[in-house]
Amino acid sequence: MTDETLVPTQSARLELAEERTGLREGYRFLDEKRLILAAEMLAEIRRYETARRAFDADYAHACDLLKTAIVRQGLDGLEVYPAMPALEGVLDVRRRSVLGVSLEDVEVELGERAEPPPGVEASPEADACRAAFAVLVPKAAQLAAMAANLERLRADYARTARRARALEDVLLPEVDQRLAHIEAALEELEREESVRARIGAGWSRG
Numbered sequence: 001m002t003d004e005t006l007v008p009t010q011s012a013r014l015e016l017a018e019e020r021t022g023l024r025e026g027y028r029f030l031d032e033k034r035l036i037l038a039a040e041m042l043a044e045i046r047r048y049e050t051a052r053r054a055f056d057a058d059y060a061h062a063c064d065l066l067k068t069a070i071v072r073q074g075l076d077g078l079e080v081y082p083a084m085p086a087l088e089g090v091l092d093v094r095r096r097s098v099l100g101v102s103l104e105d106v107e108v109e110l111g112e113r114a115e116p117p118p119g120v121e122a123s124p125e126a127d128a129c130r131a132a133f134a135v136l137v138p139k140a141a142q143l144a145a146m147a148a149n150l151e152r153l154r155a156d157y158a159r160t161a162r163r164a165r166a167l168e169d170v171l172l173p174e175v176d177q178r179l180a181h182i183e184a185a186l187e188e189l190e191r192e193e194s195v196r197a198r199i200g201a202g203w204s205r206g
Contacts, residue, residue, distance in 0.1 A: 008186050008189065009182075016175055020175045027168055030164040030167065034157065034160050040098050048146040048150065055139045058139065062136060077121075082117045089138070101152050102152065103153075104149065106142050108137070108142070116130070
């Protein structure tokens with residue numbers, strides 16, 4: 001509704017005032033939600049970075065063992081070395097919610113692994129390399145869950161920020177402008193009524 005089509009009445013003024021109050025409350029809620037989501041993102045980033053540093057250290061150690069195994073076995077020999085049997089275990093997913101954003105904390109409980117078949121030639125270096133890379137699997141699952149949490153938080157934060165900006169920069173200024181237009185028109189009508197009343201009183205005395 002444009003200012004030109006607004007009918008300056010007290011009911012219209014009250015309706016716009018109530019609308020402005022609702023919009024302000026909505027903005028305050030969205031602003032608080034932004035702060036909570038930002039705090040949760042920072043906490044999740046810290047958890048992710050801690051887990052990532054541990055993963056990177058284990059990965060670097062596994063790569064060092066891989067290099068040692070290649071020196072010992074040769075690349076061709078390592079390629080035919082018996083692989084680790086498929087890992088079996090339980091993926092424990094604990095779900096939680098932050099202001100409607102679904103987050104997951106993951107723990108991997110590995111079961112007892114079957115012993116891999118022996119190689120043609122035993123190689124402690126290849127065995128150590130194989131075991132080191134197997135350790136990375138549950139940690140990678142945890143990192144994946146944390147990364148997914150961060151993406152969900154980021155997406156909801158972006159939506160919340162857009163809505164808050166729309167209220168702050170567009171909707172609230174529009175309502176303020178329309179309300180100011182009606183209040184100015186009502187004041188003008190009151191002045192006109194006052195003038196007419198004084199004129200009428202003068203004619204009555206005359």
